[in-house]
Amino acid sequence: MKGTLKRLARVFVGYGIKILSLLLAVSVISFTLVSASPVDPVQQYILGLGTAVSPEQRAEIESYWGVHEPPAERYLTWLSQVLRGNLGESAIFRRPVADIIGERFVNSLALMLCAWVLAGITGFALGCVMGMYQGRLPDRLLKKACYVLSSVPTFWLGLVFLLVFSVWLKWFPIGFSSPVGVLSREVTLWQKLHHLALPAFTLSFLSFANIALHTRQKLVDVLNSEYVLFAKARGEGPFTILRRHGLRNILLPALTLQFASFAELFGGSVLAENVFSYPGLGSAVSAAGLQGDVPLLLGITLFSALFVCAGNLIANLLYGAVDPQIREVGK
Amino acid sequence: MKQANRRTKLVVLTAAMVLVLAVIYACGILIPEEAAAGSFLNAKLPPSLRHPFGTDALGRDLFLRTLKGLSVSMTIGLAASAISAVIAVLVGAASAAGSRGVDAVLNWLIDLVMGVPHTILILLISFALGRGLNGLLAGIAATHWCSLARLIRGEVLQLRSQQYVAVSRRLGKSSGWIMLYHLLPHLAPQFVVGLVLMFPHAILHEASISFLGFGLPPEQPAIGIILAESMRYLSAGMWWMAVLPGLTLVSIVLLVDKAGEHLKTLLDPYSAQE
Numbered sequence: 001m002k003g004t005l006k007r008l009a010r011v012f013v014g015y016g017i018k019i020l021s022l023l024l025a026v027s028v029i030s031f032t033l034v035s036a037s038p039v040d041p042v043q044q045y046i047l048g049l050g051t052a053v054s055p056e057q058r059a060e061i062e063s064y065w066g067v068h069e070p071p072a073e074r075y076l077t078w079l080s081q082v083l084r085g086n087l088g089e090s091a092i093f094r095r096p097v098a099d100i101i102g103e104r105f106v107n108s109l110a111l112m113l114c115a116w117v118l119a120g121i122t123g124f125a126l127g128c129v130m131g132m133y134q135g136r137l138p139d140r141l142l143k144k145a146c147y148v149l150s151s152v153p154t155f156w157l158g159l160v161f162l163l164v165f166s167v168w169l170k171w172f173p174i175g176f177s178s179p180v181g182v183l184s185r186e187v188t189l190w191q192k193l194h195h196l197a198l199p200a201f202t203l204s205f206l207s208f209a210n211i212a213l214h215t216r217q218k219l220v221d222v223l224n225s226e227y228v229l230f231a232k233a234r235g236e237g238p239f240t241i242l243r244r245h246g247l248r249n250i251l252l253p254a255l256t257l258q259f260a261s262f263a264e265l266f267g268g269s270v271l272a273e274n275v276f277s278y279p280g281l282g283s284a285v286s287a288a289g290l291q292g293d294v295p296l297l298l299g300i301t302l303f304s305a306l307f308v309c310a311g312n313l314i315a316n317l318l319y320g321a322v323d324p325q326i327r328e329v330g331k
Numbered sequence: 332m333k334q335a336n337r338r339t340k341l342v343v344l345t346a347a348m349v350l351v352l353a354v355i356y357a358c359g360i361l362i363p364e365e366a367a368a369g370s371f372l373n374a375k376l377p378p379s380l381r382h383p384f385g386t387d388a389l390g391r392d393l394f395l396r397t398l399k400g401l402s403v404s405m406t407i408g409l410a411a412s413a414i415s416a417v418i419a420v421l422v423g424a425a426s427a428a429g430s431r432g433v434d435a436v437l438n439w440l441i442d443l444v445m446g447v448p449h450t451i452l453i454l455l456i457s458f459a460l461g462r463g464l465n466g467l468l469a470g471i472a473a474t475h476w477c478s479l480a481r482l483i484r485g486e487v488l489q490l491r492s493q494q495y496v497a498v499s500r501r502l503g504k505s506s507g508w509i510m511l512y513h514l515l516p517h518l519a520p521q522f523v524v525g526l527v528l529m530f531p532h533a534i535l536h537e538a539s540i541s542f543l544g545f546g547l548p549p550e551q552p553a554i555g556i557i558l559a560e561s562m563r564y565l566s567a568g569m570w571w572m573a574v575l576p577g578l579t580l581v582s583i584v585l586l587v588d589k590a591g592e593h594l595k596t597l598l599d600p601y602s603a604q605e
Contacts, residue, residue, distance in 0.1 A: 022446050033459035151584040153535045155542050156558060156577035163570050267450035271539055286543045289454045301455060305447045
């Protein structure tokens with residue numbers, strides 16, 4: 001017991017150091033990239049003010065922002081503020097970046113969570129079907145469909161869904177996370193879900209082909225094993241075999257894969273949110289990039305790295321906890 | 332006539348696919364700019380025999396525009412995946428052949444690039460280089476090498492433990508000689524296949540980033556730009572603007588992917604004899 005605790009502590013410290021070093025590197029790289037940009041953040045800030053600014057005022061803003069300090073010094077100032085929780089003020093929203101990220105992340109999380117769960121369940125179920133019908137018609141059809149789907153860009157799929165379900169069938173609204181012209185506290189849960197459905201559906205198409213093909217492969221391996229042959233000889237039906245031998249072997253690897261796919265999920269949500277004008281982090285980041293809002297861009301980049309790291313950490317821990325082979329090596 | 336064997340069939344099929352891609356590429360390059368420039372008289376026309384993909388809001392023929400856009404995308408995709416594949420080979424080989432420290436640093440680097448969502452990283456790089464072609468190219472090249480680098484690292488590690496490599500070393504061959512005569516012949520097919528399979532991803536990312544407005548300038552014919560424009564006319568019922576260019580993009584991606592799979596079967600020593 002004591003040994004287990006010690007090992008867990010070591011694993012956590014190891015991951016902690018790794019994640020911290022990665023985040024630090026992400027902050028250095030993104031800061032360097034943003035500094036190298038020809039887009040002048042001061043100019044963008046002044047444009048955002050909407051009023052004329054005299055050269056003296058401009059010089060004041062520049063010295064307040066530390067434009068003339070060396071980049072390394074600017075980076076350290078920025079980093080020390082970030083560590084205290086101050087991510088700066090967004091030039092387009094005129095509000096602290098941390099607030100915007102917090103508010104928009106709730107929207108994005110709802111979207112990504114729905115898509116993630118949906119993709120996981122459909123992908124896993126389809127993978128099971130493909131594995132059980134290995135080599136026969138349903139398997140071949142679904143496999144083709146999965147390969148095609150993994151080549152379809154998310155944003156185009158979103159456009160097509162928008163066209164079919166919103167414009168032609170009028171089942172879903174065209175965009176945004178709530179009806180236009182309704183006060184935010186009067187929006188019902190049903191309305192929110194109604195607006196969420198199509199983006200989440202689109203986003204789920206991004207990853208379910210991947211998980212389905214992975215599950216299929218694992219199930220095929222299990223079903224071709226000798227213990228399944230023996231189970232068949234004992235007279236177990238296909239569904240009993242799936243339940244007793246299949247699911248136990250394939251469920252957790254699939255879950256691990258799902259947790260490891262946070263990066264694609266986040267990247268896909270940028271596109272899906274832009275297509276559906278959904279007010280989440282993804283639409284904020286592209287707006288920030290297009291309008292030269294440096295603090296927001298940096299904040300969201302760091303946040304997305306944190307998000308992906310969290311997913312990878314969970315995936316690694318799950319992997320270690322679940323797979324006896326890896327658990328043994330860990331000892 | 333004697334029945335051709337499976338390998339020959341596969342070679343012919345792959346060659347045909349490459350030919351189709353080359354023809355599309357050549358069409359896109361050869362079509363003059365003026366041909367795609369339309370007049371307002373025939374704006375917003377649905378697909379017809381004269382305009383197979385219809386026309387857009389400025390009266391430009393979408394079929395020609397799509398073809399031109401595809402050739403631009405293919406150029407960017409090819410260049411970006413070539414750079415990316417070279418990085419992958421260098422990183423993979425260095426991390427397998429170098430000391431443990433080098434290996435750890437390079438693995439950490441891969442984790443770093445994988446740790447930021449690719450879309451965000453490409454946005455940042457494109458932002459740093461002032462948007463446009465260079466930013467797009469650098470962004471896509473910088474994000475796509477990771478999985479291939481891991482693959483190549485594994486391959487080199489496996490090759491280095493082979494007996495014939497050990498024998499060469501005992502015979503006094505230098506590590507450069509071993510690299511050239513034992514490792515490179517195995518890595519070259521991996522490189523080619525990796526490059527071809529990276530190509531569709533690169534095209535898709537190019538389209539996505541252009542769609543978001545970070546890639547090519549709006550006057551350039553590119554699939555992402557056409558699709559971004561089509562968003563504005565979606566509710567007006569101009570379905571052809573969104574559906575047909577996207578469908579073309581998907582079919583090109585599928586074609587390249589299939590050709591890459593075939594190439595893999597042909598070049599991979601484990602499956603080449605089947």
